[in-house]
Amino acid sequence: MRWRVNLPILVSACLPLTAAVTYHKNVLPILQAHCQSCHRPGEAAPMSFLTYQSTRPWAKAIRQAVLKRSMPPWSAEPGIAHLRNDPTLDRRQIDTLVAWADSGAEEGDPKDAPPPRHFVEGWNLGTPDVVFEMPVDYEVPATGTIDYTFVILPTNFKEDRWIQASEARPGNRAVVHHAVAWVRTPGSKWLREYPTGVPFVAKPRPGTSKRTSDGDRTLEGSIHDERIANYAPGRTAWKFPPGHAMLLEAGSDIVFQLHYTPNGKPARDRSRIGFVFAKEPPAKRVFNFGLGNAGFVIPPGAPAHLVEGKETLLQDVELLSFNPHMHLRGKAMEYRAVYPSGQTEVLMRVPSYDFRWQHSYELASPKRLPKGTRLEVTATFDNSPNNPDNPDPKAEVRWGDQSWEEMMVGFVNMAIPPGLDLSKLVAPRPPTESGGVR
Numbered sequence: 001m002r003w004r005v006n007l008p009i010l011v012s013a014c015l016p017l018t019a020a021v022t023y024h025k026n027v028l029p030i031l032q033a034h035c036q037s038c039h040r041p042g043e044a045a046p047m048s049f050l051t052y053q054s055t056r057p058w059a060k061a062i063r064q065a066v067l068k069r070s071m072p073p074w075s076a077e078p079g080i081a082h083l084r085n086d087p088t089l090d091r092r093q094i095d096t097l098v099a100w101a102d103s104g105a106e107e108g109d110p111k112d113a114p115p116p117r118h119f120v121e122g123w124n125l126g127t128p129d130v131v132f133e134m135p136v137d138y139e140v141p142a143t144g145t146i147d148y149t150f151v152i153l154p155t156n157f158k159e160d161r162w163i164q165a166s167e168a169r170p171g172n173r174a175v176v177h178h179a180v181a182w183v184r185t186p187g188s189k190w191l192r193e194y195p196t197g198v199p200f201v202a203k204p205r206p207g208t209s210k211r212t213s214d215g216d217r218t219l220e221g222s223i224h225d226e227r228i229a230n231y232a233p234g235r236t237a238w239k240f241p242p243g244h245a246m247l248l249e250a251g252s253d254i255v256f257q258l259h260y261t262p263n264g265k266p267a268r269d270r271s272r273i274g275f276v277f278a279k280e281p282p283a284k285r286v287f288n289f290g291l292g293n294a295g296f297v298i299p300p301g302a303p304a305h306l307v308e309g310k311e312t313l314l315q316d317v318e319l320l321s322f323n324p325h326m327h328l329r330g331k332a333m334e335y336r337a338v339y340p341s342g343q344t345e346v347l348m349r350v351p352s353y354d355f356r357w358q359h360s361y362e363l364a365s366p367k368r369l370p371k372g373t374r375l376e377v378t379a380t381f382d383n384s385p386n387n388p389d390n391p392d393p394k395a396e397v398r399w400g401d402q403s404w405e406e407m408m409v410g411f412v413n414m415a416i417p418p419g420l421d422l423s424k425l426v427a428p429r430p431p432t433e434s435g436g437v438r
Contacts, residue, residue, distance in 0.1 A: 020103075020106070020108070021096060021099045021100045021103055021106070022100070022106045022107060022108025022109070022112065023052045023055065023056070023100065023105070023106065023107050023108055024052070024107065024108040024109060024110050024111075024112040024113035025108050025109070025112035025113070026096050026100060026108075027055075027096065027097060027100050028052075028113050028114060029114050030089070030093050030096065030097060031049045031055065032114065032116075032117050034072050034087045034088075034089060034093075035049050035071075035072060035087075036049055036050060036117055036119075037124065037236065038072075038236075040119060042121065042122060043124075044173065044233060044234075050116075052107045056105055056107070059100065059101040059105035060101055062097055062101060063097060063098050063101035063102070066089055066093075066094045066097050066098065067094070067098060069088070072087035072088060072089070073087075073234060073354070073356075073357040073359075074086065074087055074088050074357075074359065075350045075351075075352055075353060075354055075357065075359060076348060076349070076350055076359075076361050077348075077349040077350065077351050080346055080347070080348055080349055081322075081347060081348045081361070081363060082363065082364040082365070083361050083362060083363060083364060084362050084363065084364040085360070085361070085362045122169065123167060123169070123237070123274055124167055124236040124237040125165040125166065125167040125237035125238075125239060125274060125276055126165065126276055127276075128167075128274030128275055128276060129275055129276050129277045130274070130275050130277075131272055131273070131274045131275075132153045132155070132254055132272060132273050132274075133270060133271070133272035133273075134151050134153075134171070134199070134256065134269075134270045134271055134272065135153075135197045136197070136198070136199070136270070137171075137268040137269065137270045138151075138199045138258070138260070138268065138269045138270070139266070139267075139268060140172070140175045140260050140262055140266065140267040140268065140269060141262055141266060142262055142263075142264055142265050142266050143262050143264065144262055145402065146201075146259075146260040146261070146262065147201045147401065148201065148202070148257055148258070148259055148401050149199050149200070149201055149257075149258045149259075149260060150191065150194070150199070150200055150201070150202060150255060150256065150257055150258070151197065151198070151199050151200075151255075151256040151258070152184070152191065152194060152195075152196040152197070152253050152254070152255055152256075153196065153197065153253060153254040153255075153256060153273075154196055154253050154254075155248065155251075155252055155253060155254060157248065157250050157251065157252070158250055158251075159250050160247060160248065160249055160250050161247075161248040161250075161275070161277050162245035162246070162247060162248070162277060162278040162281060162282055163228060163240075163245055163246040163247075163248055163275050163276070163277060163278070163286075164239070164240055164245050164276045164277060164278040165237055165238060165239040165240065165275070165276040166181070166228055166229035166237065166238050166246070166273065166274070166275050166276075167229055167231075167236065167237035167238070167273065167274050168180065168181050168229040168230060168231040168256075168271065168272075168273045169231065169271060169272050169273070169274065170231055170269065170271050171268075171269040171270040171271045171272065172267055172268060172269040172270075174263055174267060175260050175261060175262065175263055175267045175269060176231070176258060176259070176260060176261075176269055176271060177232070177233075177259040177260070177261045177403075178230070178231060178232040178258075178259045178358075179230075179231040179256065179257070179258050179259075179271045180227055180229070180230050180231075180256075180257040180258075181227065181228050181229040181230070181254050181255070181256055181257075181273045182225055182226065182227055182228065182254070182255040182257065183225060183226060183228050183248055183249070183252050183253075183254060183255075184225055184252060184253040184254070184255050185225060185249050185252050186249065186250075186251040186252060188225050190225055190255070191255060196253070199258075225255075226246075226287060226288045226289070227288045227411070228246055228248065228254075228288070229273050230323070230360075231271075232358040233356050233357055233358060234356070234357035234358050234359045235323075235358055235359060235360055238360070238413075240286050240320070240413075241320070241366070243282050243283040243284060244282055244283070244284045244285075244286050244320070244415055245277075245278040245282040245284075245285070245286060246285070246286045246287070246288075247285055247418070248275075254273060256271065256273070258271060259401070261403075281418065282418060283418075284318065284415035284416065284417070284418070285415065285416050285417065285418040285420070286320065286413055286414070286415055287413070287414055287415075287416055287422070287425070288411060288412075288413050289311075289411070289412055289413075289414060289425075289426075290409040290410070290411050290412075291309040291310065291311050291375055291376075291377045291409070291410040291411075291412065292309045292377070292407075292408050292409035292410060293307050293308060293309045293408055294399045294408075295399075296398065296399065296406070296408060297396060297397070297398055298329065298381050298383045298396065298397040298398075298406060299383065299396060300383065300393065300394050300395060300396055301383060301384050301385070301393050301394070302381070302382075302383045302384065303382055303383070303384040303386065303387075304331065304380050304381075304382065305380070305381045305382075305383060306378055306379070306380055306381075307378070307379045307381065307408045308376065308377070308378055308379075309376070309377040309378075309379075309408065309409075309410060310374055310375060310376045310377070311374070311375050311426045311427070312372070312373070312374045312375075312426060312427040313369060313370075313371060313372065313373045313374075313375065313425070313426060313427075314371060314424055314425060314426060314427055315371055315416060315417075315420060315424065315425055316368065316369070316370050316371050317368075317369050317414045317415065317416050317425075318366035318367065318368055318369070318414060318415035318416075319347065319363065319366060319367040319368075319369055319412060319413075319414055319415075320362065320363055320366055320412075320413040320414060320415055321360050321361060321362040321363060321412065321413040322335055322347070322348045322360070322361045322410065322411070322412055323358070323359075323360045323361070323410075323411035323412070323413075324350050324353060324358075324379075324409075324410055324411075325358065325407055325408075325409045325410075325411060326353055326355070326379055326381065326406065326407060326408055327355055327403050327404075327405065327406045327407055328355050328387075328389040328390065328391060328403055328404065329381045329382055329383050329387060329389075329390060329397060329406055330353040330355060330379065330380075330381060330382075330406070331352075331353055331380040331381055331382040331387075332349070332350060332351050332352065332353055332379070332380040333349070333350045333353055333377065333378065333379045333380070333410060334346060334348070334349045334350075334377070334378045335347040335348045335349070335375070335376070335377055335410055335412075336375075336376040336377075336378075337369055337373050337374070337375060337376075338373065338374040338376060339369075339370065339372075339373050340370060340371075340372035340373065347367065348361055355389065355403070366415055369414075375412070377408075377410030379408045379410070381397070381406065381408075383395070383397055391403070391404035392404065
């Protein structure tokens with residue numbers, strides 16, 4: 001349970017009234033550690049906190065946000081998993097920011113400031129070794145619904161590469177809701193009927209109304225076709241621990257999947273993806289895997305509808321991170337491990353899922369899961385009128401690409417031996433078991 005008290009009262013108790021709280025000495029170190037990765041030009045936040053001049057007008061807004069704990073945004077339940085990218089503020093940091101705003105948001109002496117953080121303009125992963133960009137702009141209309149749009153980018157690599165860090169960057173954040181980069185391996189049949197370098201919307205598969213997207217991608221491809229980068233609100237670069245990297249096979253293509261959302265004005269986008277490659281083959285291969293269920297039906301008005309996903313591991317693996325994914329009716333998600341001994345452990349829980357901030361939760365140290373472990377994910381959906389984000393409480397909801405439909409995937413990054421045959425990673429599902437996200 002999160003401890004909540006009357007925070008304004010505590011401020012005066014924790015900070016001496018005679019203590020001078022200034023931007024350079026007290027506030028800037030907090031902003032550098034917890035805020036500037038987003039609050040700087042070109043990133044997701046609408047204002048910059050790099051300087052006193054740009055931060056000062058927002059002092060009262062900062063005060064309100066940290067007291068409400070709405071900033072920095074974070075949804076993981078504390079006390080379950082130790083997460084290395086947890087941006088939340090501790091009690092003293094909150095008190096400092098509140099005291100600064102309440103005492104006039106003074107600048108102080110610039111000599112008290114820590115050295116500025118170094119950022120590579122346009123990237124969070126550092127300087128990319130290679131960048132792949134859409135070869136043409138995509139024209140986004142002012143209104144209407146746009147189905148998921150794909151662009152296939154050949155890598156033309158003649159040898160395998162190992163990805164140490166990756167980042168998908170939207171060309172126009174105002175109209176790009178998300179951008180996912182998949183690797184299409186040389187033997188995959190996925191989307192082979194479409195040309196490279198040209199944006200397209202995939203046709204529904206014969207006999208269905210479904211288009212090829214996250215939920216049924218591997219019906220045409222293979223388990224080798226994995227996500228290698230993903231932009232969404234709240235998510236930036238993937239950076240893997242030393243000795244860990246993702247495989248980009250020689251001859252593979254990058255499949256960019258883009259979700260455009262018109263905002264009332266015609267717009268253009270040219271998104272891109274950058275990679276930093278490992279200098280030598282890694283000790284562990286990082287593999288992105290989705291535990292989910294594409295066969296759910298959420299009844300109208302249901303306030304807490306549960307959808308389950310599970311997979312049984314056929315190999316020892318190390319768990320590195322979690323990335324829950326649902327849409328506007330998503331309420332909560334829990335990851336569990338059921339070990340061969342029968343013992344169950346909750347690995348991570350998001351009790352208040354927020355579609356606006358789709359975080360990746362990175363473990364401070366890898367979590368070993370032995371062969372025979374069953375990974376389970378439970379998603380809770382709120383299709384009731386009490387959900388203020390619910391597009392239509394009277395609708396029966398199924399899997400679909402658009403935000404007024406739903407998805408249920410508990411993505412994970414796991415570490416496996418570099419030469420492991422991926423077809424032997426998880427047990428086949430029984431024929432009667434619904435699902436489809438692999």
